[in-house]
Amino acid sequence: MNLDEKLATLKYNKDNESHLSVDEDVCIRCKEKPCTFICPANVYEWNEEKCIMTIRYENCLECGACKIACEKNNITWRYPNGGYGVKYKNG
Amino acid sequence: MENNKVEVIIVGAGPAGASAAITLARAGKKVLLADRADNAGDKNVFGGTIYAKQTAEIYPNFWETAPVERAVTEQKIFMLTDCDSVQFGYKYASKASYKAFTVKRSNWDRWCVEQAQKEGAYFAPKTLVKELLIENGKVVGVQTEFEKFYSDIVIIADGVNSLLAKQIGLRNEIKDKDVSLSVKEVIEIPKENLQDRFNIDDEDGCACKILGGPLKDIMALGFMCTNKNSIALGYSVSIDELKKHNIKPYELLEELKEHPTIASYIKGGKTIEYSSHLIPEGGYNCIPKVYDNRVLVAGDAAMFVNNIHFEGTNLAMLSGKLAAETAIEALNLSDCSASVLCRYYKKLENSILIKDLRTHRNTIDVIRKNIHTLTSLYPELACDFFDLLTSADEIPKRAKYRKFLSKFIKSRGITASIPFVFLAMEKCFKK
Ligand SMILES: Cc1cc2nc3c(=O)[nH]c(=O)nc-3n(C[C@H](O)[C@H](O)[C@H](O)COP(=O)(O)OP(=O)(O)OC[C@H]3O[C@@H](n4cnc5c(N)ncnc54)[C@H](O)[C@@H]3O)c2cc1C
Numbered sequence: 259m260n261l262d263e264k265l266a267t268l269k270y271n272k273d274n275e276s277h278l279s280v281d282e283d284v285c286i287r288c289k290e291k292p293c294t295f296i297c298p299a300n301v302y303e304w305n306e307e308k309c310i311m312t313i314r315y316e317n318c319l320e321c322g323a324c325k326i327a328c329e330k331n332n333i334t335w336r337y338p339n340g341g342y343g344v345k346y347k348n349g
Numbered sequence: 350m351e352n353n354k355v356e357v358i359i360v361g362a363g364p365a366g367a368s369a370a371i372t373l374a375r376a377g378k379k380v381l382l383a384d385r386a387d388n389a390g391d392k393n394v395f396g397g398t399i400y401a402k403q404t405a406e407i408y409p410n411f412w413e414t415a416p417v418e419r420a421v422t423e424q425k426i427f428m429l430t431d432c433d434s435v436q437f438g439y440k441y442a443s444k445a446s447y448k449a450f451t452v453k454r455s456n457w458d459r460w461c462v463e464q465a466q467k468e469g470a471y472f473a474p475k476t477l478v479k480e481l482l483i484e485n486g487k488v489v490g491v492q493t494e495f496e497k498f499y500s501d502i503v504i505i506a507d508g509v510n511s512l513l514a515k516q517i518g519l520r521n522e523i524k525d526k527d528v529s530l531s532v533k534e535v536i537e538i539p540k541e542n543l544q545d546r547f548n549i550d551d552e553d554g555c556a557c558k559i560l561g562g563p564l565k566d567i568m569a570l571g572f573m574c575t576n577k578n579s580i581a582l583g584y585s586v587s588i589d590e591l592k593k594h595n596i597k598p599y600e601l602l603e604e605l606k607e608h609p610t611i612a613s614y615i616k617g618g619k620t621i622e623y624s625s626h627l628i629p630e631g632g633y634n635c636i637p638k639v640y641d642n643r644v645l646v647a648g649d650a651a652m653f654v655n656n657i658h659f660e661g662t663n664l665a666m667l668s669g670k671l672a673a674e675t676a677i678e679a680l681n682l683s684d685c686s687a688s689v690l691c692r693y694y695k696k697l698e699n700s701i702l703i704k705d706l707r708t709h710r711n712t713i714d715v716i717r718k719n720i721h722t723l724t725s726l727y728p729e730l731a732c733d734f735f736d737l738l739t740s741a742d743e744i745p746k747r748a749k750y751r752k753f754l755s756k757f758i759k760s761r762g763i764t765a766s767i768p769f770v771f772l773a774m775e776k777c778f779k780k
């Protein structure tokens with residue numbers, strides 16, 4: 259079962275604005291880029307050529323791991339607005 | 350609610366917040382419980398068991414009406430090697446002495462909040478608290494997306510990420526070694542198959558911990574719990590280890606699912622939910638300041654998790670209750686300053702909460718140092734031992750014993766286990 263299939267089991271109420279952001283100038287200097295592999299929903303993707311971080315915030319599970327993993331403290335992290343984001347039926 | 354003012358605002362309707370709310374409401378205090386989710390519990394995830402005794406202190410005889418899945422009657426440990434496993438378990442027959450129940454958090458948390466509402470607490474769902482309101486250096490209420498609410502005391506029960514405790518400097522960001530990420534799947538299995546596989550009766554349940562296999566040599570622990578018609582399977586792993594070993598959490602979960610022993614339990618099942626959540630693992634050494642003028646911190650927000658014994662919900666409920674009792678005293682004295690609210694920490698110290706966390710203040714470090722022994726060597730030795738005991742072939746037994754013993758000694762099993770012996774002695778005899 260791949261990640262897309264896992265995420266397809268979930269219900270989300272998508273917010274119009276992202277609750278996550280990064281400063282790409284800082285990411286350029288980040289060697290390991292842990293956010294791009296430790297995230298359980300694979301939200302962050304770094305484009306090496308264009309130096310752009312794609313943030314698929316609509317897949318976020320709101321766990322908080324990325325902000326702790328980022329050693330450069332470069333992730334502006336908050337929760338989605340009330341009622342938005344992921345919704346677990348089992349938990 | 351008059352002028353958006355209550356006596357106590359509680360942020361977060363998890364086990365800590367709901368328990369604080371019901372305790373305050375029972376004492377006749379005006380209380381507002383706010384949660385960012387549509388329904389209480391919609392954002393919350395855990396491994397599966399709540400503890401009967403401590404839960405019943407807040408919700409007496411809860412099992413009669415609450416949405417519990419199964420009464421846990423067996424707890425097992427799985428030690429995995431790459432392909433094999435040794436399993437041992439503790440099975441208790443008596444349902445009269447309930448120990449633990451499996452629950453689904455979305456159902457359970459909602460039920461708890463409903464009990465608090467019945468006692469008179471006001472619940473505001475879909476309400477994200479953006480920040481604490483500060484006037485003259487003191488917390489006076491909360492700012493939500495749309496409104497301001499005021500209170501004499503705010504109880505922060507917003508979980509492991511606690512942005513609010515951070516806002517007022519009670520907490521720093523957690524270090525990556527002091528927190529674990531969990532990923533989990535709920536896998537639907539026909540009830541009969543599930544009960545056959547776990548060898549349990551209709552209402553009984555089984556809770557398992559998993560060591561080794563795909564999780565060997567890293568600070569990770571698997572878990573598997575039985576719901577009525579589904580299995581909750583997942584693991585938690587320290588964030589520094591995820592970074593160090595370049596682990597994609599969902600890929601490691603697949604490896605765990607594919608281990609022959611685990612696969613035999615979930616065979617033919619359908620994943621109905623994937624989820625993820627953090628667990629604070631820092632224990633006693635990471636407890637922040639849990640009170641200040643007009644503010645108290647409870648549950649995961651205060652890092653109250655005993656990860657050696659897999660306890661979190663019970664400590665959340667206990668700390669929520671003690672925070673509420675402190676708030677009641679302060680309101681009755683008309684003094685909500687830190688000089689009265691410091692009684693909260695005294696209450697925590699006198700309870701099992703601080704005592705147990707203190708007992709295990711260094712245990713995680715010892716486990717970390719011995720992680721190879723615990724997750725790789727012991728499972729291997731255990732499987733080797735049973736293989737030796739059960740294989741009938743051409744090799745003389747004496748040669749087999751010698752081989753096993755020499756592996757045991759070579760792998761420094763004895764030396765490596767000495768710290769555990771010392772640790773056990775220290776826990777038993779030192780005050
Ligand atoms: C995988 C896993 C397995 C576990 N296994 C067990 C187990 O078997 N047994 C056990 O006892 N414990 C277990 N735990 C630990 C247990 O789940 C937690 O300790 C417990 O849920 C903590 O309760 P809490 O009320 O402090 O926080 P939470 O349950 O996290 O509740 C916090 C609440 O605050 C809300 N919130 C957060 N920020 C805001 C805001 N700004 N505004 C409004 N609302 C907000 C959230 O929506 C949430 O409802 C496990 C945890 C995990 C992750």
Ligand code: SF4
Pocket residue numbers: 280284285286288289290291292293294327328329330331332333
């Ligand atoms: S870990 Fe932080 S600095 Fe590094 S790439 Fe990710 S967001 Fe950027």
Ligand code: SF4
Pocket residue numbers: 278296297298299300301302317318319320321322323324325
């Ligand atoms: S909060 Fe969790 S799920 Fe969301 S982006 Fe960060 S790591 Fe990924």
